[in-house]
Each structure stands twice: as C-alpha cells, then as structure tokens.
Amino acid sequence: MVSPSAEVRVDRLIAEVENLTCQVKQLIELTPQRNKVWLRPSEIATLVGVTYRQIARYREQGIFKVDSYRFNGNRYEYHNVRALADFESRKGGYEK
Helix, strand or coil, X not given: CCCHHHHHHHHHHXXXXXXXXXXXXXXHHHCCCCCCCEECHHHHHHHHCCCHHHHHHXXXXXXXXXXXXXXXXXXXXXXXXXXXXXXXXXXXXXXC
16 A cells, blocks of 8 residues: 555656656747747747747837847748847846
C-alpha cells in the first residue's frame, strides 16, 4: 500500500511533468525557423509574454523602431531579431 504522502508527491510530480511538457511544446512551436524572418504580432507577443494588442501599443509608442516592423498586406509583421532587441532595450527592461 502506498502512503498518502507518497501519492501526493507522485501527483505533484505528474503535474510538474505535464507543465514542463507544455512549456517545451510551446518553445518548440515558437522557435523561429531559419527561413522565417518576419513574425505575426501574435507570435512575437507570445515570445515576449504580452498580448498581441500590447505589441501594437508598443509599435504606436515607438518602442519598436521603424526598421523592426513592416506592413504586409493587411497586417504588421515584426522582424524576429530586431523587434526582440527593441523590446528588450526599452525603458523598464524585460517584463514577465
């Protein structure tokens, strides 16, 4: 028979493994591919941990420099390296 405290530990370990599995899947999904230079607002938002609407606010506030984004068709796209550098160098540092 397994003690109740052992069952609790096993349940916690299972929950932690499931959480880490979700995080790894998200990282794999969000890792920019070599040929994907321009990211959609939702993709860059997920990378930096904000909403896609906040990305638009940052663009409107000038946090993203003009060469870090472009208007393509009917939406903005963000350069995968320059936009992240702009985000990380803004006043207040990195949010998470």
